[in-house]
Amino acid sequence: MQPLSRLTLDYAPAEPRLKLSQNLTEFPLEILDLADSLEILDLSNNCLSSLPQEFSQLKKLRVAFFNNNQFEEFPEVLAACPNLSMISFKGNKLKSISEDALSPNIRWLILTNNQLTTLPSSIGKLSQLQKCMLAGNQLQSLPDELANCKKLELIRLAANQLQTLPAWLFNLPRLTWLAYAGNPCCQPTASPIDTSLAAIDPAELQLAEVLGQGASGIIYKGFWQTDASSVQDVAVKLFKGEITSDGSPLDEMQACMAAGKHPNLMNMLGKPSRPIEGKAALVFSFITSDYSNLGEPPSLETCTRDTYKEDTSFTLPVILKIAQGIAAVVAHLHSRGIIHGDLYAHNILVNSQGKAILGDFGAASFYDPSEQTTAKALESFEARAYGCLLEDLLERHISENEENEIKIFQCLRQLQQCCMSTVSSERPSFSRINQVLAEAATLV
Structure with missing residues (x-):
């Protein structure tokens, strides 16, 4: 085993994170010497298949990455780490998760690209769960107990074996970003492929x-x-x-x-x-260089919400133009039976005048717009995502002291709050959103 001094040359308590990728087959017990300060541990790209019981000594650990290792079972010892709120096992060989393996403190759980066929019913006890990444497994259904995760905002279910989306999924009060393509329940597109391509x-x-x-x-x-x-x-x-x-x-x-x-x-x-x-x-x-990303992806701290550069600000006319452009393109996608699934500022390019361009279809899924109940429920998720985007923009508004500015701001704030209603059926359709924005534009 390599001495810790060689494994942690870049570790310092002021930056309490440790990253090791050295073909480890066993967890280095020397890491436990850092238990008083270690908060972020990244042991991705090794050959680990288990963790020792002593791992629970890492009482301050908040974030743990075990991507691209050899785990077949989710280690139960992780539930004994009281502050662990983000766990990632992307690209392992996980086949099972025991009922006692998941800590109720988890906010962000990444299980992408494994071999899971079921999830434990105890996942319903994760009252803090906001982000759950399950793409690329073999799940045929979801436990009904997951309906108890009322804080869940983002879930990735793509590339599994789901025959249907459970009804309770549509009633989660904060669910916003959903991806389910590549499942039997995801209908193939009815939209014609553009023949001009x-x-x-x-x-x-x-x-x-x-x-x-x-x-x-x-x-x-x-x-x-x-x-x-x-x-x-x-x-x-x-x-x-x-x-x-x-x-x-x-x-x-x-x-x-x-x-x-x-x-x-x-x-x-x-x-x-x-x-x-x-x-x-x-x-x-090609998008010219006068366009730039509207926002940056979520951080470990924000979990589901985008981040922005410290000096980011927008005038109200620019906010309105961005809002109109994005609402229009989302309505266009819905008319073609597509939910974007990842409606975020970091997937939007914008210029100084507020012309916005939406990209990144990695989380997009198809649905049948004629099945009105399901369509309305799926579209309500996008409405909440739109509300989050609008909230971000309004929080960064800079006033130009125009007389009509207060009315426009209040109109947009009210729209944002309606879009983020915890009752999905109360959120406006995108046809209604576009109508409200058109009315606001007459005040400019």
Whole structure:
């Protein structure tokens, strides 16, 4: 076993986190010497399959990552860590979770890409659970006790074996972000694939610098040359092909192609006729540099809510324009039987005038708009997500002391509160949201 001094060269109590990735097959007991200060432990990308009982000595531990290890059973000892609120076992071999393994203090539970066929009924005791990542397992149903998790806001169920979505799911008061593509209960899209999409010869594409990357793939700046005199700037997304926290990249591709065109949507140009570098890909219009991300992803502390740079602020006309653009594009997606599932500021690009472009379909799922009861329930989740977005924007409003500003602000605040109602049936439809925004725009 390596001495602790070699394993923790970057550890300091002022920054109480430790990350080790050294093909460990056993938990290094020397880590217990840090029990008085260690808060974040990352033992991902090792070969661990169990934890010792002594692990419970880590009384201050808040966050634990065990991604890409060899665990087949969820360690019961974790329930003995009183402050542990975030646990991740993504990419292990978990087959079972005992009834005594889950601490009621868990806020954020990541079990993506394992082999779970069932969940313990004790999951219903997780009264603090806000975020639950279950994509890429073999779940055929969810325990009814999960309905007791009233604080649950985000759940990823994609790429499982769910035959139906339980009725109680639609009554959770705070559920906002849902993904369930790749299950038998997710109907294939009824929306026609855009026939104007080109089948692009990869030989016509040249990849340049990386523009960004997410769980499902990497986006490159690209050049599409159709003839000697025509070169078009494009963005090319290469999909990793692995199950992500949101679901399957293949389901994401299908949603992108079914979404169609809209002024507030990333415009897809085509699909390469064969893989690029062995990976499936899509080609989009290039977004110029005057656009930037509206927000940043949630942090360990915020859990489900986006973060923003400290100096982020918006005038009311810009807030209204962003609000109108996003409401319009979500209504467009709903008309095509698609819920976005990840309506967040970090998935929105915006320019200084407030023109907003929605992207990232990694959590998108299909539904039948004609099945009105289910459709209304699913759309109410998006309404709450929209309310969260609007709340974030209004909290960062800077006044320009215009006479009509108070009326517009009050109108938007009231809309935001309606969207975030704990009774899902009371949330407005997006047709109503667009109507309210149009009325507010007349006051500008």
